Amino acid sequence: MKKSFVTFALMLLALGTQAKVVKTLVVTTQPQMHCNGCETKIKGNLRFEKGVKTIETNIDEQRVTITYDADKTKPETLINAFGKFGYKATEVKAEEKKPEQAPEKK
Numbered sequence: 001m002k003k004s005f006v007t008f009a010l011m012l013l014a015l016g017t018q019a020k021v022v023k024t025l026v027v028t029t030q031p032q033m034h035c036n037g038c039e040t041k042i043k044g045n046l047r048f049e050k051g052v053k054t055i056e057t058n059i060d061e062q063r064v065t066i067t068y069d070a071d072k073t074k075p076e077t078l079i080n081a082f083g084k085f086g087y088k089a090t091e092v093k094a095e096e097k098k099p100e101q102a103p104e105k106k
Helices: 002-017 036-046 075-085
Strands: 022-030 052-058 063-069 088-091
Touching (some): 036 063
Antiparallel strands (some): 022 063
16 A cells, blocks of 8 residues: 555656746737737637647737747747748847836935
8 A cells, every 4th residue: 555655656746847848938020910810810820839828919019928838849939930821020028127216315
């Protein structure tokens, strides 16, 4: 009985250490998204790329956010995939926020 329990515990531990590395890529497209048809076209084509988990589009901000399994694909592959359906994607770098200054004391 103890042997079975130890074996089971080791199997669970092994499964836990093989967690997937999930990353996020944010891109903007050319031509720009301007309607629901654009969103549908992007989502419909990207969902077939290997490793893609989720795709979120935002027309107002002109952003496509892709969550993907880093063990199965890389950002360059996803960016190049846009060319298959007539778009050019450019990665949006994280914008650095300046720390807010404390108000001056008088």
